[in-house]
Amino acid sequence: MITCSAPAKVYLFGEHAVVYNESAICCAVNIRTRVNIEYSENIVINSSLGTTGIDYEIHPYVSAVVEKIRKKSPYRGVSISIESDIPVGSGLGSSAAVVVATICAFNNLLKLGMDKESIASFGHSIEKEIQGAASATDTYVSTMGGTVAIPARQHLKNPLCNLIIGNTNVFSSTGQLVAKVASLKSIYPEVITPILSTIGKASLRGESLLENEDYRSLGELMNVNQGLLEAIGVGCDELSRLIHSSRTAGALGAKITGAGGGGCMVALAENENIDAISREIKNAGGIPIVTGVTDSGVRVDFDNE
Numbered sequence: 001m002i003t004c005s006a007p008a009k010v011y012l013f014g015e016h017a018v019v020y021n022e023s024a025i026c027c028a029v030n031i032r033t034r035v036n037i038e039y040s041e042n043i044v045i046n047s048s049l050g051t052t053g054i055d056y057e058i059h060p061y062v063s064a065v066v067e068k069i070r071k072k073s074p075y076r077g078v079s080i081s082i083e084s085d086i087p088v089g090s091g092l093g094s095s096a097a098v099v100v101a102t103i104c105a106f107n108n109l110l111k112l113g114m115d116k117e118s119i120a121s122f123g124h125s126i127e128k129e130i131q132g133a134a135s136a137t138d139t140y141v142s143t144m145g146g147t148v149a150i151p152a153r154q155h156l157k158n159p160l161c162n163l164i165i166g167n168t169n170v171f172s173s174t175g176q177l178v179a180k181v182a183s184l185k186s187i188y189p190e191v192i193t194p195i196l197s198t199i200g201k202a203s204l205r206g207e208s209l210l211e212n213e214d215y216r217s218l219g220e221l222m223n224v225n226q227g228l229l230e231a232i233g234v235g236c237d238e239l240s241r242l243i244h245s246s247r248t249a250g251a252l253g254a255k256i257t258g259a260g261g262g263g264c265m266v267a268l269a270e271n272e273n274i275d276a277i278s279r280e281i282k283n284a285g286g287i288p289i290v291t292g293v294t295d296s297g298v299r300v301d302f303d304n305e
């Protein structure tokens with residue numbers, strides 16, 4: 001049996017702007033998906049979504065990895081079991097984490113010799129195949145870990161603050177929200193393009209604030225980024241309630257993470273405010289997850305093969 005795991009991710013800055021090659025800052029956070037693999041007679045994929053064989057309805061991402069690898073390195077059968085602490089479909093990159101952890105598990109079982117760059121790139125190709133357009137950000141950050149400047153892929157100093165994620169439990173479709181922004185931009189290019197560029201500038205300024213450990217200013221700019229995301233139409237009432245409650249409870253900054261329209265927000269929190277912020281997220285109808293940045297990207301947790 002081999003066990004590999006990979007982390008979730010949050011955007012401190014730059015979601016949506018990064019689609020138009022503006023800068024973003026994305027962090028791996030210590031909420032993980034674990035994939036166990038061993039040889040077996042057939043293909044079995046077991047997760048909280050169900051127990052299947054190759055099944056592109058229930059396990060599209062994992063099935064794609066299983067089939068692609070089988071083509072390159074034939075094997076008789078494997079049994080894959082997945083446990084995850086990452087909420088599914090909430091903008092935290094659960095698909096990227098399960099993809100890169102599954103690739104890592106095969107890499108070690110079949111001794112494929114893939115390095116982290118190859119795992120990230122293969123993972124991105126799987127996300128693109130299954131969901132159509134997909135930025136490389138989620139799979140890269142889940143593979144490498146840490147705090148990453150996008151598109152430069154430069155590792156930055158991790159924020160020493162806590163990151164409290166508030167899950168609205170409201171489903172949102174990344175594709176639909178990206179299309180909504182594209183439509184607004186095509187109608188009002190002279191208005192929307194400068195907003196996306198300003199988000200990119202906030203992200204670039206955030207890089208130096210992280211370097212200088214100026215978390216008060218970092219949070220202030222995250223709030224500005226939130227206002228700009230509202231301006232391009234990706235906010236929603238549930239997210240606004242969690243964001244404003246977090247700020248009232250002492251968050252240095254709070255904003256959407258990911259596509260918006262539902263899913264999650266993230267608050268930058270000093271230790272002394274963790275309980276108050278978590279409580280206020282709960283009172284505002286959200287599910288708080290207290291976490292922080294992890295340098296540990298995809299990794300082997302157990303190998304007795």
Ligand SMILES: Nc1ncnc2c1ncn2[C@@H]1O[C@H](COP(=O)(O)OP(=O)(O)O)[C@@H](O)[C@H]1O
Pocket residue numbers: 033047048049058059060061062082083084087088089090091092093094095096098
């Ligand atoms: N623990 C898991 N086990 C199996 N598949 C998973 C798991 N987590 C995520 N997935 C796959 O990823 C999909 C969610 O991906 P996506 O819609 O991109 O949301 P997210 O923002 O969480 O990445 C799920 O529908 C499922 O196919």
Ligand SMILES: C[C@@](O)(CCOP(=O)(O)O)CC(=O)O
Pocket residue numbers: 014015016017018019090091092093134135137138174178257258259260263
């Ligand atoms: C909106 C976007 O910038 C981030 C989407 O993040 P998520 O899929 O909601 O975790 C789209 C992208 O970068 O692929």
Ligand SMILES: [Mg+2]
Pocket residue numbers: 093094095096138
């Ligand atoms: Mg995803």
